[in-house]
Each structure stands twice: as structure tokens, then as C-alpha cells.
Amino acid sequence: MNSSYGSTPRQSSYDAIIIGSGPNGLAAAVTLAEAGRSVLVLEAAATIGGGLRSSAWTLPGFLHDTCASIHALAPMSPFFQNLSPDRVPLEWVYPPLPCAHPLADGRAAVLSRSFAETASELGPDEQAWSRLFGPLVRDAGVLFPQVLGPLCFPRRPITMMKFALKAIRSAEAVARRFSGEEARALFAGMAAHSILPFHRAMSGGVGIMLALSAHVGGWPICRGGSQQVARRLADYAVSLGAEIVVNSPVRALEEIPNSRVVLLDVVPRTALRIVGDAWPARYRRRLQRFRHGIGVAKVDWALDGPIPWSNPLCAQAATVHVGGTFEEIAEAEAAPWRGTHVERPFVLLTQPSLFDPTRAPPGKHTAWGYCHVPGGAVESMTDRIEAQVERFAPGFRERILARRATSPPDWEGYNPNYVGGDITGGMMDLRQAFARPTHCWNPYATPNPRLFFCSSSTPPGPGVHGMCGHHAARTALRTRGRRLAVS
Numbered sequence: 001m002n003s004s005y006g007s008t009p010r011q012s013s014y015d016a017i018i019i020g021s022g023p024n025g026l027a028a029a030v031t032l033a034e035a036g037r038s039v040l041v042l043e044a045a046a047t048i049g050g051g052l053r054s055s056a057w058t059l060p061g062f063l064h065d066t067c068a069s070i071h072a073l074a075p076m077s078p079f080f081q082n083l084s085p086d087r088v089p090l091e092w093v094y095p096p097l098p099c100a101h102p103l104a105d106g107r108a109a110v111l112s113r114s115f116a117e118t119a120s121e122l123g124p125d126e127q128a129w130s131r132l133f134g135p136l137v138r139d140a141g142v143l144f145p146q147v148l149g150p151l152c153f154p155r156r157p158i159t160m161m162k163f164a165l166k167a168i169r170s171a172e173a174v175a176r177r178f179s180g181e182e183a184r185a186l187f188a189g190m191a192a193h194s195i196l197p198f199h200r201a202m203s204g205g206v207g208i209m210l211a212l213s214a215h216v217g218g219w220p221i222c223r224g225g226s227q228q229v230a231r232r233l234a235d236y237a238v239s240l241g242a243e244i245v246v247n248s249p250v251r252a253l254e255e256i257p258n259s260r261v262v263l264l265d266v267v268p269r270t271a272l273r274i275v276g277d278a279w280p281a282r283y284r285r286r287l288q289r290f291r292h293g294i295g296v297a298k299v300d301w302a303l304d305g306p307i308p309w310s311n312p313l314c315a316q317a318a319t320v321h322v323g324g325t326f327e328e329i330a331e332a333e334a335a336p337w338r339g340t341h342v343e344r345p346f347v348l349l350t351q352p353s354l355f356d357p358t359r360a361p362p363g364k365h366t367a368w369g370y371c372h373v374p375g376g377a378v379e380s381m382t383d384r385i386e387a388q389v390e391r392f393a394p395g396f397r398e399r400i401l402a403r404r405a406t407s408p409p410d411w412e413g414y415n416p417n418y419v420g421g422d423i424t425g426g427m428m429d430l431r432q433a434f435a436r437p438t439h440c441w442n443p444y445a446t447p448n449p450r451l452f453f454c455s456s457s458t459p460p461g462p463g464v465h466g467m468c469g470h471h472a473a474r475t476a477l478r479t480r481g482r483r484l485a486v487s
């Protein structure tokens with residue numbers, strides 16, 4: 001995959017150096033290279049992509065997305081929308097349903113692309129789902145660019161204010177709109193992506209945004225694995241003259257070639273080590289207060305056949321939320337914050353090979369499932385994750401040919417951005433959703449005019465959307481514009 005990437009920089013100086021080649025580092029590289037700047041990307045690992053890698057993690061012929069698999073945000077992202085499909089050819093595959101949520105007695109709640117269709121299956125909550133999502137779907141063209149954009153005065157202040165009042169709510173508060181088990185469970189699965197306890201502000205807002213992204217854009221996977229997204233972005237940046245060097249961990253600024261600006265696709269903890277006293281002590285102290293959330297324990301499976309879900313609708317979605325009722329999921333999400341492990345975790349499961357035959361040999365399948373655990377925890381969750389899947393898909397275990405389990409410390413070893421297994425680049429509570437990585441007017445700029453943050457530790461935060469990198473690159477071009485100009 002990396003044959004076209006170098007092992008050492010070719011020049012002694014660049015307009016811009018980007019440390020890290022995750023989706024945000026690559027988006028920054030594309031944005032700067034499109035503006036005609038000379039760009040060098042330095043990646044610590046042997047392969048590019050950060051959270052966008054795919055690998056034969058279990059058996060030869062089985063391609064697993066090691067991290068991101070479901071691209072809920074990329075179709076909504078102005079950065080991806082503005083890429084020419086000729087230059088960055090990506091084959092998004094849309095499963096018939098964005099998400100399914102199995103329940104007891106063979107029932108399932110499903111999230112369709114149409115909010116009205118979703119609502120019509122929710123019995124007593126048909127009206128409530130429509131009332132919540134109908135107006136949001138109508139305003140999505142305003143909401144998504146604003147939510148994924150930099151902090152600024154909104155174009156449609158009243159629409160945004162109404163949305164903000166919903167978005168800051170807790171999952172418990174939002175779920176009070178629903179009375180039936182299906183709608184409450186379906187919403188709980190969405191809210192669990194916030195990785196916050198359900199009484200905390202924003203846990204409901206994240207759930208609303210995710211369900212909305214399914215109603216507006218669908219939740220595609222990328223044919224050939226998420227690595228294709230990284231590869232295509234990198235190839236495009238290289239075609240514009242950018243250089244990418246792998247196996248190149250940066251420990252200190254002094255180690256890297258000269259450059260007018262440096263963009264950091266890393267979390268504050270790593271940035272502090274790299275930058276040292278090139279930042280004033282006061283800013284360093286603020287970054288030290290940046291908080292990470294809980295971790296994840298994940299299992300990747302190579303399977304002898306599709307997962308035998310009791311409810312066949314679960315085979316229509318690449319994402320399946322496995323955890324039962326709202327109350328069960330609320331407890332599963334609260335426990336890791338108390339430092340404990342639950343017997344019945346909420347499992348976020350993907351089964352991409354059902355919709356993309358390139359992921360496994362004919363008739364075989366790949367899937368992964370992860371649950372939230374206390375930060376840094378080493379206790380194995382494999383049995384409990386598999387028991388949850390078995391609960392809604394009897395016979396699942398018999399289909400497992402091979403598995404690979406990953407704990408929070410494994411994640412941190414895999415990518416130093418995953419501190420204690422936190423896959424979100426820092427907790428996304430109300431404060432850190434906006435003051436990210438710290439409170440300042442432009443979160444991408446730092447007190448050193450040469451240095452910029454571009455990772456998911458800046459707004460709009462985690463997920464594959466490239467907007468942190470894109471905004472950081474634009475900030476660098478704006479604030480260092482003249483000095484970045486090619487002579």
C-alpha cells in the first residue's frame with residue numbers, strides 16, 4: 001500500500017509539514033497542496049491512514065477495517081463533498097438500512113434512510129420520531145455545514161439556536177419523548193456513540209446528529225475497506241506534489257526539516273512532547289488539562305458465514321447496535337465511567353462484508369464489535385461481547401474461524417492518539433466539544449504562529465470527515481498566507 005510513499009524527505013525545507021496521516025492530516029495535506037504549497041507528511045506507522053486502515057488482522061484473505069468502518073460523516077462533510085470524484089474516486093456502498101437494533105423475542109428496531117419510514121415502524125412513537133427529525137431533516141443543509149464548520153456567527157441564527165437547544169440535551173432527556181421500547185432502544189444506540197453517560201449534556205445531541213446523518217446521507221462503507229479512503233486522499237495529495245514519509249515518528253520539532261508551518265495531527269499530550277517550550281508555559285498548562293474519555297475493547301472476527309441474526313432485518317444493515325433496551329444500554333455506558341465492567345456491554349457491531357465482497361473469500365465474512373470500558377483497562381471483554389451477539393444471533397460463535405481482540409493499551413500502542421483507548425481524540429462533553437483542545441477563538445491556531453493543531457482534538461471532533469485538518473490548513477493559509485505564498 002505504501003510503495004509510493006518515501007522513507008526520507010526529499011527536500012530540506014517545505015511550506016508545510018504535517019505530523020500524522022490520519023484523515024485530518026491527509027485532509028490538511030490535500031487542502032495545502034491544492035493551494036499550491038509544498039507539503040511533507042510524516043507518519044509514525046508503517047502504513048498511512050491513522051483511523052482509516054484496513055488489514056488482514058485475522059486470516060489471509062479477510063480484510064478488516066482496524067478502526068473506522070462506517071462513514072456516517074464523510075458524505076455530509078464539505079471537505080469530502082468538494083473533492084472531485086475524478087481525482088479522488090471513492091466507491092461508497094450504501095447498505096439497504098443504515099442501522100438495525102435487535103431486541104428480545106426476535107424483534108428489531110431499524111433506522112431507515114427515510115425518517116418517515118423509520119417513524120412508521122415505531123408504533124406509539126411514530127409522531128414523536130417525526131416531530132424530532134422532520135424539521136431537522138428539512139434544515140440539514142444548514143445544520144451540517146455549521147456543525148462541521150469552524151465556530152462562527154450562524155448563517156441562520158434561529159434555526160441554529162433551536163438545534164443547539166436540542167443538541168446539548170442528555171440522552172435521558174431526549175428519550176423521554178418516546179414511550180415504546182423500540183424507539184427508546186434505537187435512540188439509546190445512537191446516543192452511545194457520544195461515549196458519555198446518558199445523564200450528561202450532549203449525549204442526546206450526538207445521538208440526534210448521528211440519526212440525522214443516516215436520514216440525510218446514509219451510513220456508507222467504502223468498497224475495498226476504509227484504507228481506500230486514506231489511499232485515495234494520499235494519492236491525490238501526492239499527485240499535487242505532496243510527499244508522504246512513513247515509519248517516521250516525530251519526537252521533537254528539531255528532528256524535522258525546515259518549514260514555514262507545522263500542522264499536528266496528534267493529541268495534546270503528544271503535541272506537548274513534540275513542541276516542548278516552543279509554546280509558552282501558560283498554553284502548555286491549558287493543554288495539560290485536556291481530558292481523555294473512557295476506552296474501547298474490540299474484537300475482529302473472520303466468520304464462516306453471515307451472522308445468523310434472529311431478525312433478518314439485522315442482515316440489511318452494516319451497523320448493528322447490540323445491547324437490548326434503553327435501560328440496559330444506559331447502564332452499560334455508565335459503568336465504565338465508574339471504573340467497572342458490565343456483564344452485558346453495549347456492542348457496536350459492523351458487518352461490512354455483507355455489502356462488499358472484497359472483504360472476505362466467497363461465502364465467508366468479516367465483522368467487528370467493540371464496547372466501552374474504563375480507560376486503560378486490560379480485562380478481556382471478548383466473551384461478554386460474543387455473548388451479547390449470540391443473544392440476538394444464536395449460533396454466532398460456531399461461525400467464528402478466527403478472532404483478534406484489542407484492549408485499550410493495545411490501542412494506545414497502535415496509535416498514540418488513542419490515549420488509554422480513547423478513540424475520540426479527547427472527551428466530547430459539553431466543554432470539550434467547543435473548547436477543543438483548549439478555549440481560544442481559533443482552536444487550530446496556537447500561540448506559536450508556526451504551529452497548528454489539525455487532529456480530532458479540535459472541532460468538530462472525532463469521526464472521518466477531514467474537517468479538523470481542512471480548517472487547520474485554511475487557518476494556516478490565512479494567518480501565514482503571505483509567508484506561505486509560493487514565490
Ligand SMILES: Cc1cc2nc3c(=O)[nH]c(=O)nc-3n(C[C@H](O)[C@H](O)[C@H](O)COP(=O)(O)OP(=O)(O)OC[C@H]3O[C@@H](n4cnc5c(N)ncnc54)[C@H](O)[C@@H]3O)c2cc1C
Nearest residue numbers: 020022023024044050051067068069070250455456463464
Ligand atoms: C475502533 C475504532 C472504530 C472507529 N469507528 C469509526 C467509524 O466507524 N466511523 C468514523 O467516522 N470514525 C470511527 N472511528 C474514529 C476515527 O477513526 C477517528 O476519529 C479519526 O481517525 C481521527 O482522525 P485524525 O486524523 O484526527 O487522527 P488519527 O486517525 O488518529 O491519525 C493520526 C495519525 O498520526 C500518527 N501519529 C501519531 N503520533 C505521531 C508522531 N509523533 N509522529 C508521526 N505520526 C504520528 C498516527 O500513527 C496516525 O496515523 C473509529 C476509531 C476506532 C479506533
